[in-house]
Amino acid sequence: xxxxxxxVHVRADxxxxxxxxxxxxxxxxxxxxxxxxxxxxxxxxYEQLMNRIIAMRQEGQTIPQIAEQLNAExxxxxxSRQGYTSTSVRKLLSRGELTRGRIxxxxxxxxxxxxxxxxxxxxxxADKLRDWALRGWVRSRQIPPRGLWVIWADGRERQRLRKxxxxxxxxxxxxxxxxxxxDIR
Numbered sequence: 001x002x003x004x005x006x007x008v009h010v011r012a013d014x015x016x017x018x019x020x021x022x023x024x025x026x027x028x029x030x031x032x033x034x035x036x037x038x039x040x041x042x043x044x045x046y047e048q049l050m051n052r053i054i055a056m057r058q059e060g061q062t063i064p065q066i067a068e069q070l071n072a073e074x075x076x077x078x079x080s081r082q083g084y085t086s087t088s089v090r091k092l093l094s095r096g097e098l099t100r101g102r103i104x105x106x107x108x109x110x111x112x113x114x115x116x117x118x119x120x121x122x123x124x125x126a127d128k129l130r131d132w133a134l135r136g137w138v139r140s141r142q143i144p145p146r147g148l149w150v151i152w153a154d155g156r157e158r159q160r161l162r163k164x165x166x167x168x169x170x171x172x173x174x175x176x177x178x179x180x181x182x183d184i185r
Contacts, residue, residue, distance in 0.1 A: 010035070014044035015076065037078045040092060049075055053092060063089045108150060111157075115140075115149035122158065124165045137164070 005022040019031045040046055052073070056066045064086045071083040080088075108114070115133065119126040130149060133140040138161065139152040153161060 011044075013042065015042065015078065016044060034076070040078055043076065043078060045075065050092065053089065057093070063093075109152075111154040112150050112152050115151055118151050118153055118158075118161075122161055122165060128165075128168075132161075132164075 002024050003021060004024050007020045007022075009018040009020070011017065015034055015037045017033050017035050019033055021029050021031070023029070037043065040049070043049065049070070052070070052075070053066055056069060061069070067084040067086050067089045070089070075084065077084060077088060113121070115129055116126045119129045122129070129138070129151070132138050133149055133151060139157075141150050142148065143150055
């Protein structure tokens with residue numbers, strides 16, 4: 001045997017590790033290896049990766065476009081050799097609570113909310129609020145390319161929406177009759 005000892009120095013915050021090989025006769029060599037890790041947070045470039053994803057999202061890129069760009073720029077995934085996919089990018093955004101409008105964007109005007117954020121503020125389901133947008137009960141618009149909903153709601157409008165939520169029951173119109181936005185003031 002020509003190798004006397006192998007020592008691996010693993011850093012918890014990186015996929016990179018150092019291997020020190022002590023050879024018979026006294027020589028020592030050092031090598032850096034890339035090892036699989038179990039979590040994205042264990043990647044040495046995790047913070048840079050998340051900043052890059054946020055920047056691309058702010059530029060209006062879709063999740064598949066972001067995955068393709070990350071692969072082109074050489075970002076590594078923790079375990080997979082296949083690179084980034086739409087699913088992995090979506091999971092990263094979700095883990096970092098960067099979905100549902102948490103990424104700052106120039107697409108929102110004063111008093112505008114991403115639909116899921118307003119639903120949380122109003123303590124109601126996003127599905128019900130989306131239904132109201134489709135029915136025209138709230139002032140809303142959709143942002144291309146994915147059709148994300150943006151709803152306008154200043155303080156007074158949020159109060160009106162809270163009243164509307166309190167008055168509505170699943171499958172039942174308010175007071176037994178159909179109503180319009182202006183009916184709930």
